Amino acid sequence: MGELIIIAITAALLSNVVLSQFLGICSFLGVSTKTDVAVGMGGAVVFVITVASAVAYFLYLLLDALGITYLDTIVFILVIAALVQIVESFFKKYVPSLYKALGVYLPLITTNCAVLGVALTNVQNKYNFWQSVVCGFGTAFGYLIAIVILAGIRERNANNDVPTPFKGSPIVMITAALMAMAFFGFANLAI
Amino acid sequence: MFGIVLAMDVMNIVWATVVVGGVGLVLGLLLGVTGHIFAVEIDPKQAAIRGCLPGNNCGGCGFPGCDGLAAAIFEGTAPINACPVGGAAAAAAIAEVMGVDAGDVADVEGKKAFVKCKGSNDVATLNEKGRKVCTYGCIACGLCARACSFGAITVENGVAVVDREKCVGCGACAAKCPKKIIELVPESKTHVVACSNHQTAKEVKEVCKVGCLGCTLCSKKCPEGAITMEENLPVIDYEKCTNCGTCAESCRFKVIS
Missing domain, CATH: 3.30.70.20 (Alpha-Beta Plaits)
Incomplete structure (x- = not known):
């Protein structure tokens, strides 16, 4: 149990998927203009990554048994694409406002490297089932934390008098960089 | 010995095909089922409006693509002649779908x-x-x-x-x-x-x-x-x-x- 908690905290804070592994930057910068939309995006990513980690674990067992583990990437992409499609149709039906707000970034979770990154990391670290799921959830939760914080900062920054050369994307990049530096403080977390 | 190596390779290919194909098939079926469960009913009128638009998704109307404009026209938030590309022809076709007279709105010049x-x-x-x-x-x-x-x-x-x-x-x-x-x-x-x-x-x-x-x-x-x-x-x-x-x-x- 203790080990699982360590995996989760490591994945979420110490090696935050966005801020120290630089995965999933696209949607991190793209959908972080409003906090509520960012929460929706984070929620979708949490669901997709957690389920994808679980499914990927069993699929990897199958691939391993047949000695064709080199197919892991392509099979994982299949699973992720299908999961994203399910999430998308779910949102379209039950949360149309969120579906509209997320726009193109929702189907883009398919190609979000964070999702595939977690699945492949799990395999590399030879995690067992629960470790995989917890690592997936922790990573996705780290993404959720990062994107919500960035959205919060951007909302406050919207009314600030940003110097003209830094308006738009540059100030967001700088904000993200400062956040990344702050997150590096977690590296000294004694666990 | 050559035959064994060949046989192994063939089995590898077969398994790879079976696994990837099988996973694809299962996921496809799953998507088919969830597609039914989460199906969103689109008013046939909106689909017909979408059919009248050019489909270039150029964004010239200010909406995200032709689907966005079709939804907006359907809801009445955009005029039927909002598509600058389709022009009067598209406006007339949409007017027919919406059951309004195109005459008074379609004379906006391209x-x-x-x-x-x-x-x-x-x-x-x-x-x-x-x-x-x-x-x-x-x-x-x-x-x-x-x-x-x-x-x-x-x-x-x-x-x-x-x-x-x-x-x-x-x-x-x-x-x-x-x-x-x-x-x-x-x-x-x-x-x-x-x-x-x-x-x-x-x-x-x-x-x-x-x-x-x-x-x-x-x-x-x-x-x-x-x-x-x-x-x-x-x-x-x-x-x-x-x-x-x-x-x-x-x-x-x-x-x-």
Whole structure:
């Protein structure tokens, strides 16, 4: 149990998927203009990554048994694409406002490297089932934390008098960089 | 031994095919089922409106793609003639779907993009690197040509040229132009100012043979008072312009044509 908690905290804070592994930057910068939309995006990513980690674990067992583990990437992409499609149709039906707000970034979770990154990391670290799921959830939760914080900062920054050369994307990049530096403080977390 | 190696390879291929195909099949079935569970009913009317639109997804209407516009028209938040590409034909088709009369709304005129610069490499003064000295005109960067979904803009001899036959007036090029010299001009208006240089006559003379010197003759001659001078350049008010051609006649350098 203790080990699982360590995996989760490591994945979420110490090696935050966005801020120290630089995965999933696209949607991190793209959908972080409003906090509520960012929460929706984070929620979708949490669901997709957690389920994808679980499914990927069993699929990897199958691939391993047949000695064709080199197919892991392509099979994982299949699973992720299908999961994203399910999430998308779910949102379209039950949360149309969120579906509209997320726009193109929702189907883009398919190609979000964070999702595939977690699945492949799990395999590399030879995690067992629960470790995989917890690592997936922790990573996705780290993404959720990062994107919500960035959205919060951007909302406050919207009314600030940003110097003209830094308006738009540059100030967001700088904000993200400062956040990344702050997150590096977690590296000294004694666990 | 060779046979064994071959057999193994074949089995590998078979397993790979079976696994990837099998996973794909299972996921496909799953998607089919969830697609039914989460099916969203789209009003056939909205689908019909979508069918009337061109489907280029150019964004010229200001909505995210043709689907976005179809939804907006269906909800009544956009007028039925909001598509600048489909024009009157699309508006009429949509009017039929919506059951309203197209006559009173469909007469909004289409627009054509116009590059406000005629300074090709033959007439503009070039520096030693072969680039134009004029800092206002077309720099032949080609962003407009790339932005055009309809192949209506080409860069010829150092200046962008719009093919009026192909142009649908979506405005994608105008948005991309780094010099902001592409204007959307009402389709029927034939007289446009083909220069963007705000400098004085002497300075313009030095950089281009077909530049506007800001002589103000056109604005004085215009019988409708549709031309005003702004920063050494004539600006035509297309609301007032009657296509009479007085401005083009008065222009000594044929900047207005």
